[in-house]
């Protein structure tokens with residue numbers, strides 16, 4: 053009988069497992085992952101940005117965890133010799149509407165206590181001669197890192213403190229009774245007093261195994277990238293982001309310096325037809341039928357038809373994608389867009405078609421589920437892990 057089992061070896065699950073063993077060093081704690089190593093899904097397919105928290109609703113969990121997460125991620129990297137760089141980020145306005153939105157974002161940064169500087173066209177040109185725009189916000193604290201490396205380090209620390217893990221073990225069923233949760237995996241069955249589920253793209257399916265009433269479904273949104281050839285590695289000194297359209301759910305195609313020195317372009321946001329299928333042509337009948345039969349999905353399409361079609365067109369035709377980047381970086385040409393693997397976002401969608409923006413949790417008596425952990429959940433993984441540990445510890449006390 054385990055005291056705690058954590059399901060899911062992405063950064064959120066591994067950070068939670070580590071936080072649990074730090075809090076309860078004498079407990080028996082197990083981490084279960086269906087793949088042959090950690091960070092195989094969202095955690096291993098992202099932009100690698102340590103976000104500062106510019107965009108988030110003041111007072112939301114996202115705003116709070118991101119602010120805390122930036123500090124904690126950097127401190128974890130320093131303590132463990134993991135390379136990171138606080139290269140800063142520029143949000144570039146390319147027209148008057150974006151300039152107005154930029155000023156609104158500036159106010160939001162202040163509300164979120166983020167150190168930010170507004171640059172005019174001349175100042176932008178001085179700091180980034182290869183970028184065009186009529187103004188920009190400079191967020192100096194934003195950084196870059198490899199989240200796979202952080203997850204690996206956390207899993208090693210978890211193990212060194214007595215934590216156990218099972219790889220290649222897919223949880224296929226869960227049964228909760230008065231005394232325990234029975235966890236049935238593809239390889240064996242085991243029991244735990246408490247269960248924490250951090251299943252990313254499978255979050256809704258795992259919650260349903262315990263008959264938890266949920267009012268959302270996970271809809272997969274692909275994020276497709278390109279990499280620039282190495283001759284462009286010094287094109288920019290900062291991360292370059294567009295000013296996001298507040299009516300659209302994702303941030304827009306950006307230029308991201310990666311910690312290995314390369315620069316990626318992306319990600320866009322297009323509907324995925326397979327939750328964990330990374331190639332453009334991957335298709336799963338089960339995954340597709342599931343979102344097609346969900347009322348919320350049809351409402352999302354209704355609400356975002358125009359932008360959805362536009363993103364899809366740019367996904368098929370590279371030239372459209374290129375146009376998005378050339379708005380602020382005209383020297384990037386079509387043959388500069390080299391292949392780079394896509395990522396898939398686990399986005400919780402409500403029945404009315406709204407996308408859940410904040411982190412979302414659900415509970416049963418003996419379990420807690422991370423139902424929505426979109427970006428910046430990699431940045432925020434350490435505070436999320438501590439938050440879950442606190443919640444789980446309190447729930448556990450009530451059981452005994």
Ligand SMILES: Cc1cc2nc3c(=O)[nH]c(=O)nc-3n(C[C@H](O)[C@H](O)[C@H](O)COP(=O)(O)OP(=O)(O)OC[C@H]3O[C@@H](n4cnc5c(N)ncnc54)[C@H](O)[C@@H]3O)c2cc1C
Nearest residue numbers: 060062063064086094095098099101223252275395429431
């Ligand atoms: C394209 C893209 C770009 C992003 N960019 C950034 C960024 O720059 N900065 C940032 O902070 N965030 C970013 N994010 C968000 C961030 O990557 C995710 O929010 C974060 O990785 C979520 O971690 P997770 O542990 O919840 O999920 P995951 O990493 O997806 O892990 C879930 C794990 O659960 C396992 N699992 C699922 N079902 C089962 C089962 N039945 N049995 C056993 N195991 C199971 C899966 O195999 C998986 O390993 C980005 C995301 C995407 C997709």
